[in-house]
Amino acid sequence: xxxxxxxxxxxxxxxxxxxxxxxxxxxxxxxxxxxxxxxxxxxxxxxxxxxxxxxxxxxxxxxxxxxxxxxxxxxxxxxxxxxxxxxxxxxxxxxxxxxxxxxxxxxxxxxxxxxxxxxxxxxxxxxxxxxxxxxxxxxxxxxxxxxxxxxxxxxxxxxxxxxxxxxxxxxxxxxxxxxxxxxxxxxxxxxxxxxxxxxxxxxxxxxxxxxxxxxxxxxxxxxxxxxxxxxxxxxx
Numbered sequence: 409x410x411x412x413x414x415x416x417x418x419x420x421x422x423x424x425x426x427x428x429x430x431x432x433x434x435x436x437x438x439x440x441x442x443x444x445x446x447x448x449x450x451x452x453x454x455x456x457x458x459x460x461x462x463x464x465x466x467x468x469x470x471x472x473x474x475x476x477x478x479x480x481x482x483x484x485x486x487x488x489x490x491x492x493x494x495x496x497x498x499x500x501x502x503x504x505x506x507x508x509x510x511x512x513x514x515x516x517x518x519x520x521x522x523x524x525x526x527x528x529x530x531x532x533x534x535x536x537x538x539x540x541x542x543x544x545x546x547x548x549x550x551x552x553x554x555x556x557x558x559x560x561x562x563x564x565x566x567x568x569x570x571x572x573x574x575x576x577x578x579x580x581x582x583x584x585x586x587x588x589x590x591x592x593x594x595x596x597x598x599x600x601x602x603x604x605x606x607x608x609x610x611x612x613x614x615x616x617x618x619x620x621x622x623x624x625x626x627x628x629x630x631x632x633x634x635x636x637x638x639x640x641x642x643x644x
Contacts (some may be wrong), residue, residue: 538601
């Protein structure tokens with residue numbers, strides 16, 4: 409979100425990447441040691457996230473992708489401001505439905521024309537290197553590892569969240585961008601990681617909108633903290 413981007417830009421001397429990026433994508437960069445860090449705001453949704461990841465990986469030299477942002481808790485253990493580190497991503501609305509029921513499809517892949525044994529897995533696995541790094545970077549902050557369910561649906565109903573949580577036992581969070589980034593990363597063979605701040609609880613005190621307003625500052629601070637650790641580690 410813009411509030412997260414602003415928190416990072418206000419704390420670090422990033423410069424706008426010269427040259428026009430397709431579709432008006434704004435990209436900022438910072439040289440840190442022998443590495444160059446890029447920062448871009450994807451916008452809301454799977455399509456926007458996939459477009460941003462595609463542009464970055466096509467126009468720049470990208471060795472790894474880290475998606476920051478927010479999502480809604482689908483586990484009662486999570487509170488506003490907690491961080492979910494994604495072990496894998498599932499596009500929950502990529503489904504094949506028939507009179508016999510529904511089943512997950514690997515997004516962007518063939519399904520019905522393949523035998524069950526030939527069908528690609530719908531689970532997109534995050535980089536173990538990112539998992540380790542993010543866990544270390546979080547320090548004593550409240551963080552949890554598990555599956556991020558991602559789709560084009562803004563899930564604001566606790567009953568719907570509970571329904572989605574049954575997709576896999578370790579499902580923790582629902583978001584609208586991770587599946588887009590994960591699919592591009594898979595095609596480009598680029599390691600990816602996901603760290604999302606909880607914006608609303610499974611059972612909010614009031615409404616989803618109430619929770620959402622409470623978390624903004626926490627989300628901005630968490631993104632700034634993770635970026636700060638990234639700068640520190642790559643500058644060595």
